[in-house]
Amino acid sequence: MIEVKHVTKKYGNFIAVDDINFTINNDEVVGFLGPNGAGKSTTMNMITGYIEPTNGKIIVNDYDVSKDPKKVKRQIGYMPESTPLYNDLTVREFVNYMADLKYVKRKEKKEKVDKVLQDVGLTSVQKKLIRNLSRGYKQRVSMAGALIGDPKVLILDEPTVGLDPKQITEIRDLIRKLGKNHTVILSSHILSEVSQICERVIIINKGKVLAVDTPSNLEEKFEDENRIFVTVEDEQNKINKIAKKIKNLKSIEFIKDKNDGTKQYELVANKSTDLRKEIFNLFPKNDINILELKKSEITLEDAFLKLISQKETEAEEKKKKEEEKKAKREEELNKMSKKDRKEAIKQDKKDIKQKEKEEFNKHWEENRKREKEEKERIKEVKKKIKKGGKK
């Protein structure tokens, strides 16, 4: 189990990851989704212990990453973004080296390396120098490096970037297979991939977690309209008139003329009503032949884009409101006499400071509370262990 608790990473004033929280259960395949620069890689790097978080805690299978890094790293297989490799080693030498680094026993090494090479399909090129491999193979070598040593947790940063379609399906199948007895975290900005492989999706944007849910739930959540595409043979162009007879129809829109006597339209209704039955009944009666009838389903892609734009407009509105407030206040200040203005400005500054103080104190207390809870939890666990020992 991986628990990420109130993790923040700051670079100077820039906040790369902002107070994120989530839990990942054992043997679960989870996808990190987000546009470039959202903080996916940073979060992954923090889980692997490569980067230290500025604030917060990451617990992997009961070990704290910053306190017990060795024990955590033993359980993690990490495939970094952009597949860094030692170019002057051969494939086999590289996997051997990674096995050595991960304390694979010497007796089992040969067998395990063979198995990993076979799993990722590298047996045929194992004696080639990594420098001479194509991008797809390099990706697999990186994957082999992550898999060796049987880690319980796999963290894959964009595992299918730059592969050809055949390779992509192969890697996806492999990940799906691994997901049965491994905890897998993978990041991607290809949405269809995530919805295919992952049981849950964590959507990140600008360092914040926007949603944690299953792909199908996300799709449902953002389905606010029922869209239907029909292709009809409509010689007399009556469709607009007839469509108006349908109850609950919101709008009808002409999409394109297919130049073979058929035309495509889009009909929109509320989320709760399904128009298909009615269309199917009504149109043929009025000499409109239906050639195709299709319900459009909202994809994860739409959900993703909607979610991101939603949050962004929210943030923008907030900003706008604040700016308006400021402008108003300034106007007020301008109307005042000089003396009053000075005092008012002073008061404003005081207020801001007071607010900052309050916020800081609140944060501080929260942190303390959290630490206390954590300590108590540890105490209880220890007590339980002691009791068990006595029995």
Add this chain to the structure above:
Amino acid sequence: MWAIVKKEFKSYFLSPIGYIYIGVFLLTCSIFFYLDIFVKLSTDFPYMFRSAVTILTFIVPLITMRMFSEERKNGTEQLLLTSPRSITQVVLGKFIAAALVVLVSVLLTLIYFGILSYFGEPQLSKSLIAILGFALLSIAYVSFGMFASSLTENQVVSAVITIAVFVLLWFLPSFSSIFIDFSLMEAFFESFYLGTISIKNLVLLVSFTALFVVFTIMVLQRRKSVK
């Protein structure tokens, strides 16, 4: 740790750098051996190192400049630092591998001792002490070179830093006698070169080495929270 030593040592000889280092070192040693000993019909073996010491300034950066800079630039550092090896293990592993390359080159100077003892009778103990001192000096240089390499991801910059500091260490004693006690080269010339081991100079060389190994570990540990 030994896994890292093994791989690093091997990769010095997978790329031409290991060969270039040893080749250039032996070439210059041969020149000095000929000019300082052979031409002068001397049997004073340590005499050879008098000039050979200067060449260390320019060739040690060859093997140290890539130690951490290259890994950082290629991103392979990520593989090392996310593996269950501690930073101390990584640094020591790399340091020992580089030190081994240097040791190999220093031990190869025994060839010259062999040639010399064919023609004359050089003093064995004196020569061995000189070799020991020279090895300690070069390892101290490696330690600093490694530190410089951990500071930057640009190999050239790390080499330039290393050479600049070595040149400073070389010439500072000529400006003021205050620096004589801190100069590594002086430490070599004061005792090992003359065939004696002085505790003061031994401690200076070894502690300099240890200091910069520790500094390298600190740099890498610090970068974890800054990166």
